[in-house]
Amino acid sequence: MKILDLLKNVSIDVNATCSNKDEAIDTLVSLMAKQGNLNDQDVYKQGIYAREELSTTGIGEGIAIPHAQSEAVNAPGLAAMVVKDGVDYQSLDNQPAKLFFMIAVPKTGGNEHLQILAMLSQMLMDTDFKDSLINAQSVEEFMDLINQKEAAQKAKEEEKEEAQKEFTGTYRLLAVTACPTGIAHTYMAAEALEEKAKQMGITIKVETDGSGGTKNAPTTKEIEECEAIIVAADKNVEMARFNGKPVIQVKVADGINKAEELINEALSGNAPIYHADHISTTVESENDESVGRQIYKHLMNGVSHMLPFVIGGGILIALAFLFDDYTIDPSNFGKNTPLAAFFKTTGDTAFGFMLPILAGYISMSISDRPGLAVGFVGGALANQGNSGFLGALVAGFAAGYLMKGLRKLFDYLPDAFEGLKPVLLYPFFGLLLMALLMTFIINPPVAAINTALTNALNSMGGSSKVILGMLLGGMMAIDMGGPINKAAYVFGTASIASGNYDIMAAVMIGGMVPPLAIALATFFFKNRFTKKEQQTTLTNVIMGLSFITEGAIPFAASDPLHILPACVAGSAVAGALSMFFNCTLMAPHGGIFVIGVISNPLGYLFALAIGSVVGKFGLALLKKPLK
Template sequence: MELVDILTSDNIILNLKGTDQDTVIDELVNKLTENQLTNDPIAFKKAIYKRENEISTAVGYGVAIPHAKSKSVSKPTIIMGRTLQGIDYGGQHTNLIFMIAAPENASNEHLSLLSKLSTFLMSEAFRAKLLVATSMDEVINAIKNQDVSDEPDQTDKQDSGKYIVGITACMTGIAHTYMAAESLKEAAAKRGMKIKIQTNGANGPENRLTASDIQNADAIVVAHDVKVDTDVFKGKRFVDVPVKKAISHADQLIDQALAYDIRDPQSEHVSESHAEPEKKSGLNFYKHIMSGVSYMIPFVVVGGIFIAISFMFGIYAADPQSDQYNIFAEFFSQVGGEAAFALMVPILAGFIGYSIADKQGLAPAMIGGMVASIGGSGFLGGMFAGFVAGFSALYIGRAFARVPKAFQGLISVLLVPLLSTLIVGAFMFFILNTPMSLLNVFLENWLTGLTGINAAILGALLAGMMASDMGGPINKTASAFGLAMFAANIFEPSAALMVGGMVPPIGIALATTLFKNRFTLQEAEAGKASYVLGASFITEGAIPFAAADPLRIIPANIVGAAIGGAACMALNISLQAPHGGIFVIPIASNHPFLYIGCILLGSIVTCLMIGLLKKPLSEKDRNKGKAMDSVI
């Protein structure tokens, strides 16, 4: 059976009438129904959209390949549609759409033919023939001619001596898996490199990598949207990316993979996959801390909101001995304070340990975090516990790496966690807890005693740091301090920090409304979304504007945020939920209206500064949209 037996002339639409993605999909499904290839077009269309919602099937090069398996399909089929003017498909300009329909029980031969088309479409010459074809016969002939030889020509390329291996795997294993493999093969062939790609397609793994392939490889690329077994690489570093990136940026991925230099003996023991080269320090403390903080934040948010709801019933409503007692208040207090808050520090420590030593570091670090929580060293103690446990587990595991495989399971389950827990537990109990708990008491007393100008200075500093790099390291440093104070039940810094995160996008949005002539039409349109982003405490909404005009936007952001943060702490406003924006203020702030006023104050200052600093644009420059084009 040949590909043209599946993509027949009566399954080709050379001039699609649809003008957008939805109408084109309807048109292609109608053709499938018209040719009696599906008995339930609604069910098949639902399967197509399920796949599109997972990840768009627009693959670049002006091509989209919507595809699905469905019991409503009678036999494997390809419906081709072409639109010369092009449509927006998944955010990409698209001219060629191939709808692949496969029954749930499709044979291996059929699935292989379907995937074959995907590799053909990687050829620029083949796509050009389809675009200029004036009849269905010309399309069929182009497919037949491409079927004769679809291997990249390497005869005129000097052998570079490099060997690339990899794995590709998409969700359905029909199209993107093979396109990614083909793109990598073409990129390697242009450089005279040998390459072998294992495709985890609908038929299962094909062209499977052997131990010898991996041993002899100079670079490894894994492009996948579903889980693949990377243990076969035995600790060698590899590029790990989504399938679409391999289709569109194969050259860059090969360069990146070669930079890892896995032939160097020193790199053989790296156990992580990396999408980008690590910093040369190798320790990367910032990455480990942020890993722990990212897992901790949901516990902090949920705990804070539940405690705030509990207080709405009365300050002592959760206490069964109080006259204010309410069973729902006790419920929210127990779930938020006794459960979520109790897990904050162990989770922080646990995922710092996990970031360092993978699964072997999780249990010792969580136990160390719990010891920190019990012993009063809190957030800072939890960070130390995560690092001590993580590095203990990492180095103990390496020390026993040469033990026979028969005992490796016992070592990873028993010996490594036991010894590393002993180390971190002793360190926290005998060395760290006492001085760290005293430091925490000092900080709590100092912050509690801050009033007036001193509180305003701290609020300005924290909010200004939040606005300075909008999600960068300065922002994260301020956030970490706020979380430490939050864990110690000091909630005023959290309020100032959220002001600092909300002011930049809201201030910019106001500026695009009140000073429209300072912005391009694209910027003015994007400013509307910044209202929502700012209200939701998503500071990153300000980044495109700051990147386009940093010398004016960033100072305006910092000054506005600092003024709002200073007012917030000077008024002793607290916030018992360190995230959530406008949605948590009514229930989590002790003075919600004053708090919203502080946010608006800072936003107005930012808006006015932008209006003063930015010069009006001519109508011509506003229409060009140069400023936003440079960052989008």
């Protein structure tokens, strides 16, 4: 396979005109679609934007390589575009981008095309080659330049492989490059480091951790003998093997744009020594993130690990009540029959892990492995101290920053104590201080707040609960899986643990409405949607009934001003009606498939239908017929 097998004439424009980043992406996606290898243009575009949110793919020097690995891609492909006047693509060097390559990769499939894309990424590091592409006067000239360069690049790669096989000396430097998708930046950083080291007369071996797997990994002997290691990555890589070595950890973009600076720093003798027992294996620098972003990242790490326990345990508990006989012993409802007792015991066990898991993984996100045990214990103490979900939340952050402080403090100890830190010093002092914090500082006030909140929810009258249901339902549709949606969902799952089951019912129905409203609108008001959008009707029905709000994201992303207000209105109405009909839900997920454990199921279905119809007519009102 060659690059030109992935790049077709119809997907190249050497005289494109775009005024901003969004227009550039739209044009490239349209070019990609001309190949016929996309099954859903909107979903693929969502993947492109999701990659841009991680970090810009405008790598500087006039080059941008937007890319996505998506289920919307049937076959790998490339699209190329030249904007001779340049586009503000928010590139790393703040300069306009002129040369664009867009990469489409299927979620599954072989790795041969990934090797081709890696070669393309390396070729673009050649300034003369880049400039010749920008100045190409025709598609044919553009293709011919790539063909010639690819042949030269293959010869260069073969020569490098032979040189490595024959090399018997010691590498002064080792490096690892990795980006989140492992498609472009991984190999561009590797190429930049190798070329700069060659110019400086320094031997280097670079491991690439790409989508096609790890390539060129150093041996144990090479790690022992090297002087220092550079890790240029935007995702976790295997770091324990570098224990005791000087290691510089930076973003993958620095590997591309600051290769010489990194090499000089690594060999300066001032690179920090990596200790696998307490230095985080993540390479993302918190100094480049806002405080809000850091808090959200740590919180979501805890929530994502907690949800399987909550969802699985919650559904099992709900099944216990469904299969039990209340009349046998009302005080023991949920465990009166052997089957119900089995479900209830298993569900309660899973639920019992909820708070320790939440706190433990928040703490671990902040302070790596030493924070896990301390966070677990903090979450368990929150459970025992009646501070509940809120207490576990506070415990997770407290444990994380406590252990971060202890790590810095213990760095002043002599090297002889290094081996005692992970097995004795961190757990003993961490757990002791955490217990004191929870017992005397965190649990008392948080338990009082938690009790007051629970009492307030239990004492809410009809109108107050309806307003709360309307608010929570609307929140589920505002960003469809984003922070606001997650906040409402976490509030619902926490309320289950506190015995307020009506809140979870309003939350789930709010998340079910957007896909259903869109399905109804695409069916009854076809003239407002494209043919491709009309084909998603059945898919959105299934997603809506399954409580998968994300089914509505492609529509919201393509037309947020018209889609979101209608969906929010429908979800808010459904959430309010769920509260009005006193619907309760003990399971934190399941959609229509847990209707058997929802109290007043007919009222719930009615609320779902009304909310979906409101959303449908809102879409019909806001969206104008297509020309």
